[in-house]
Every structure is written in C-alpha cells, then in structure tokens.
Amino acid sequence: xxxxxxxxxxxxxxxxxxxxxxxxxxxxxxxxxxxxxxxxxxxxxxxxxxxxxxxxxxxxxxxxxxxxxxxxxxxxxxxxxxxxxxxxxxxxxxxxxxxxxxxxxxxxx
Amino acid sequence: xxxxxxxxxxxxxxxxxxxxxxxxxxxxxxxxxxxxxxxxxxxxxxxxxxxxxxxxxxxxxxxxxxxxxxxxxxxxxxxxxxxxxxxxxxxxxxxxxxxxxxxxxxxxxxxxxxxxxxxxxxxxxxxxxxxxxxxxxxxxxxxxxxxxxxxxxxxxxxxxxxxxxxxxxxxxxxxxxxxxxxxxxxxxxxxxxxxxxxxxxxxxxxxxxxxxxxxxxxxxxxxxxxxxxxxxxxxxxxxxxxxxxxxxxxxxxxxxxxxxxxxxxxxxxxxxxxxxxxxxxxxxxxxxxxxxxxxxxxxxxxxxxxxxxxxxxxxxxxxxxxxxxxxxxxxxx
Numbered sequence: 001x002x003x004x005x006x007x008x009x010x011x012x013x014x015x016x017x018x019x020x021x022x023x024x025x026x027x028x029x030x031x032x033x034x035x036x037x038x039x040x041x042x043x044x045x046x047x048x049x050x051x052x053x054x055x056x057x058x059x060x061x062x063x064x065x066x067x068x069x070x071x072x073x074x075x076x077x078x079x080x081x082x083x084x085x086x087x088x089x090x091x092x093x094x095x096x097x098x099x100x101x102x103x104x105x106x107x108x109x
Numbered sequence: 110x111x112x113x114x115x116x117x118x119x120x121x122x123x124x125x126x127x128x129x130x131x132x133x134x135x136x137x138x139x140x141x142x143x144x145x146x147x148x149x150x151x152x153x154x155x156x157x158x159x160x161x162x163x164x165x166x167x168x169x170x171x172x173x174x175x176x177x178x179x180x181x182x183x184x185x186x187x188x189x190x191x192x193x194x195x196x197x198x199x200x201x202x203x204x205x206x207x208x209x210x211x212x213x214x215x216x217x218x219x220x221x222x223x224x225x226x227x228x229x230x231x232x233x234x235x236x237x238x239x240x241x242x243x244x245x246x247x248x249x250x251x252x253x254x255x256x257x258x259x260x261x262x263x264x265x266x267x268x269x270x271x272x273x274x275x276x277x278x279x280x281x282x283x284x285x286x287x288x289x290x291x292x293x294x295x296x297x298x299x300x301x302x303x304x305x306x307x308x309x310x311x312x313x314x315x316x317x318x319x320x321x322x323x324x325x326x327x328x329x330x331x332x333x334x335x336x337x338x339x340x341x342x343x344x345x346x347x348x349x350x351x352x353x354x355x356x357x358x359x360x361x362x363x364x365x366x367x368x369x370x371x372x373x374x375x376x377x378x379x380x381x382x383x384x385x386x387x388x389x390x391x392x393x394x395x396x397x398x399x400x401x402x403x404x405x406x407x408x409x410x411x412x413x414x415x416x417x418x419x420x421x422x423x424x425x426x427x428x429x430x431x432x433x434x435x436x437x438x439x440x441x442x
Contacts, residue, residue, distance in 0.1 A: 070308075073307065073308060074308070077300065081301055
C-alpha cells in the first residue's frame with residue numbers, strides 16, 4: 001500500500017515539476033496556461049490519491065476525496081476563465097504560419 | 110528546511126510587491142503572499158491562524174482589492190515628490206519600535222511572562238473550565254472574549270464606514286433591462302455559471318461546517334463568515350449585481366450585521382445579569398461547562414453574522430459605486 005502511495009505521489013510531483021518547466025519554457029500565454037492547467041489537474045489528483053492511500057479507511061479519506069472532487073471542478077474552470085479573459089482582452093496566440101493566424105482570427109466570434 | 114524555503118518565497122513576493130507598478134498584479138501577489146504565510150503558519154502548527162489567513166488574506170481581501178482597482182484604475186501614478194521625509198519618519202518610527210523591543214524577553218525564551226502565567230493555565234485548565242477540545246477557540250471565545258468583542262465591533266465599524274462613505278441612492282431598476290443584461294451575461298459566462306451554480310451550495314455548507322465545528326477543529330465565526338460572504342460575492346459576480354440585489358436584500362444584510370454585534374453583546378449582558386462578570390459564560394447555565402458551550406456557540410454565531418454581512422456590504426457598495434461612476438462617465442462623454 002505504501003509503495004502504491006509512493007508511486008502516485010511521485011507521479012504527482014513529477015507532473016508538478018513538468019508544469020513548472022512548461023511555464024518557463026513555453027513561448028506564449030496560452031501554451032503556458034495549457035502546461036499548467038493540464039498537468040496541475042492531474043498532478044493534484046495523483047497527489048491526493050497518493051495521500052488517500054497513506055491511510056486507507058477513515059474520515060481523512062472522505063475529506064481528501066471531496067477536495068479531489070472540488071479540484072476537478074475548479075481547476076479546469078479556472079483555466080477556462082483565464083483563457084477566456086485573455087481572449088477577450090485581444091491577446092493573440094503566438095503562431096508562426098500566416099494562414100493559421102487568419103484561421104484563428106476569423107473563427108473568433 | 111521548509112521554513113527557509115517559505116520565508117525566502119515570502120521575501121521574494123514582498124520585494125516583487127514593492128517593485129511592481131501594475132496594481133492588478135500587486136493585488137494578485139498579495140493573495141500569493143497570504144497563501145504563503147498561511148502555509149508558514151501550518152508548518153508552525155497554528156492551523157487556526159493559517160485558516161484565517163488563507164480565507165481572509167488570500168481570499169476575500171484580494172477580491173475586495175480587485176473590486177477597488179476596477180474603480181481606481183490599474184496603474185500606480187508615478188510619484189512627483191521626493192519621499193525623503195517619509196523615509197525619515199519611517200526610520201525614526203522603526204528605530205523607536207526596535208528600541209522598545211529591547212526590554213521585552215527574547216523571542217521564544219522559556220521564562221517570558223506569557224509562558225509562565227497565561228499559557229500553562231490555558232493548556233492545563235481549559236478542558237475542565239471550558240470543555241472545548243480546541244484550545245484556540247476556548248482562548249479566543251471565552252478567556253479573551255472581550256478582545257474578540259472588540260474585533261467584531263471593529264469589523265462592524267468598518268461596515269458602517271463603508272456605508273457612510275460609499276453608499277449611493279439607488280434608482281429603481283428596470284426589470285427588462287436587467288433581463289437583457291442577464292441574457293447577454295448568460296451567453297458570455299455560461300460555463301462559469303453552471304460550475305458556480307453547482308459549487309455555491311457546497312461553499313455555503315462548508316461555511317456552516319466551519320462555523321459550528323470551531324469547538325472541535327480549526328474554524329469559527331471569522332472564517333465561516335468570510336467563506337459565506339465569498340459564496341454570495343461569487344454569485345453576485347457571475348449573475349450580475351442587479352440579480353444579486355434582488356436575491357439578497359440590502360437592508361436585511363445591514364440588519365444582520367447589527368444583529369451579530371447585538372447577539373455577542375447581549376450574551377455578555379445576560380451573564381452580567383446572572384451575577385457573574387461580563388462575558389463569563391458559566392453563568393448562562395446551571396452547569397458551568399454547559400454554559401461555556403452555549404456561550405461560545407452564541408458568540409461565534411454573532412461573529413459569523415457580522416463578518417459575513419459586513420463583507421457583503423463592502424462588496425455591494427463598492428460595486429454599486431462603480432456602477433454609478435460608470436454611468437456618470439458615460440453621460441459626460
């Protein structure tokens with residue numbers, strides 16, 4: 001049980017670090033947000049599951065599960081709100097090819 | 110080790126706050142600062158303080174700061190004067206404060222007066238005298254009830270001040286106009302609205318849990334009030350101020366802010382009438398411990414009422430003011 005918990009915790013920490021690397025390395029706002037948003041949701045889930053496995057059965061598990069559920073709702077929604085706010089403030093994604101830029105700007109409502 | 114990391118982060122964030130010119134970023138950093146200090150408190154085993162710091166410092170004060178920024182504008186004005194005089198005053202004050210601490214016992218020294226008289230009494234006797242497992246709650250709500258009463262009055266005064274300064278006479282609002290704004294917002298914020306609609310009941314439930322579980326774990330009226338208010342503020346932000354004003358009656362909220370202080374004070378007066386000193390809850394019931402339980406429950410409820418309503422009052426008046434100045438700006442141009 002402690003091994004599986006350690007595996008989950010390790011995966012979670014790795015994903016956190018990779019999200020951090022992503023925020024530093026990616027070129028523009030949207031890809032950075034993607035790096036954090038995607039890894040963070042999974043990383044939090046992994047760490048919480050790892051913590052649940054530390055001490056199976058009990059009130060702590062239930063509380064951690066509720067936290068997990070809340071995170072799964074809130075974290076993607078926050079990313080969505082962030083991306084939407086950036087889009088509304090006319091922050092264009094950084095794109096190399098010219099036709100891609102046209103496609104993005106024309107598809108925007 | 111983790112202390113050093115957290116303190117280093119705190120220093121870095123503080124320097125960033127001083128250096129930044131963008132007020133939006135500064136208020137975000139203040140939120141991060143609050144969260145970091147909350148984690149620092151957790152590592153020092155002060156969970157109640159950490160909880161308060163997380164909900165107030167990282168949560169609602171950032172929110173209120175953001176609302177204020179929408180009124181004042183985003184960037185700091187470049188200062189025109191030389192702040193040498195201010196620096197001088199700060200140096201003098203800081204020097205005097207440091208001089209004042211010279212007489213105090215060293216930080217964490219075991220023979221400081223607080224570790225000799227008060228703290229051992231609380232730790233050893235609170236279970237027999239108060240009967241509440243969470244010593245922090247028994248200190249805050251019973252031993253130091255008078256101080257907490259002062260804090261509640263301060264919060265209430267802040268609410269009154271906001272009402273006196275910012276409150277505006279509201280025009281009667283056109284229902285069809287509200288509905289059209291509502292529809293446009295519905296398209297714009299569809300996803301957020303659905304998620305928030307699902308979350309708000311749980312936030313309110315959690316606030317009640319924090320409110321009534323304060324005797325046994327970290328929590329209490331202050332944190333619960335802030336969480337409750339943040340649920341209402343979340344609703345107001347996503348469903349429009351006019352809708353929120355229709356749901357939450359302003360005068361009822363103001364009434365509740367006063368009721369909280371009144372409840373707290375009247376618990377004190379009742380114990381006075383029963384022949385004990387002010388806010389000595391053992392007079393409330395034949396069994397002193399049961400009286401303490403009842404008293405703590407009641408005053409925490411009063412604190413929760415006042416904190417939640419004052420936070421909502423502050424937010425609503427800031428937003429109402431912003432609406433008015435927005436309209437005036439439009440009329441001028």
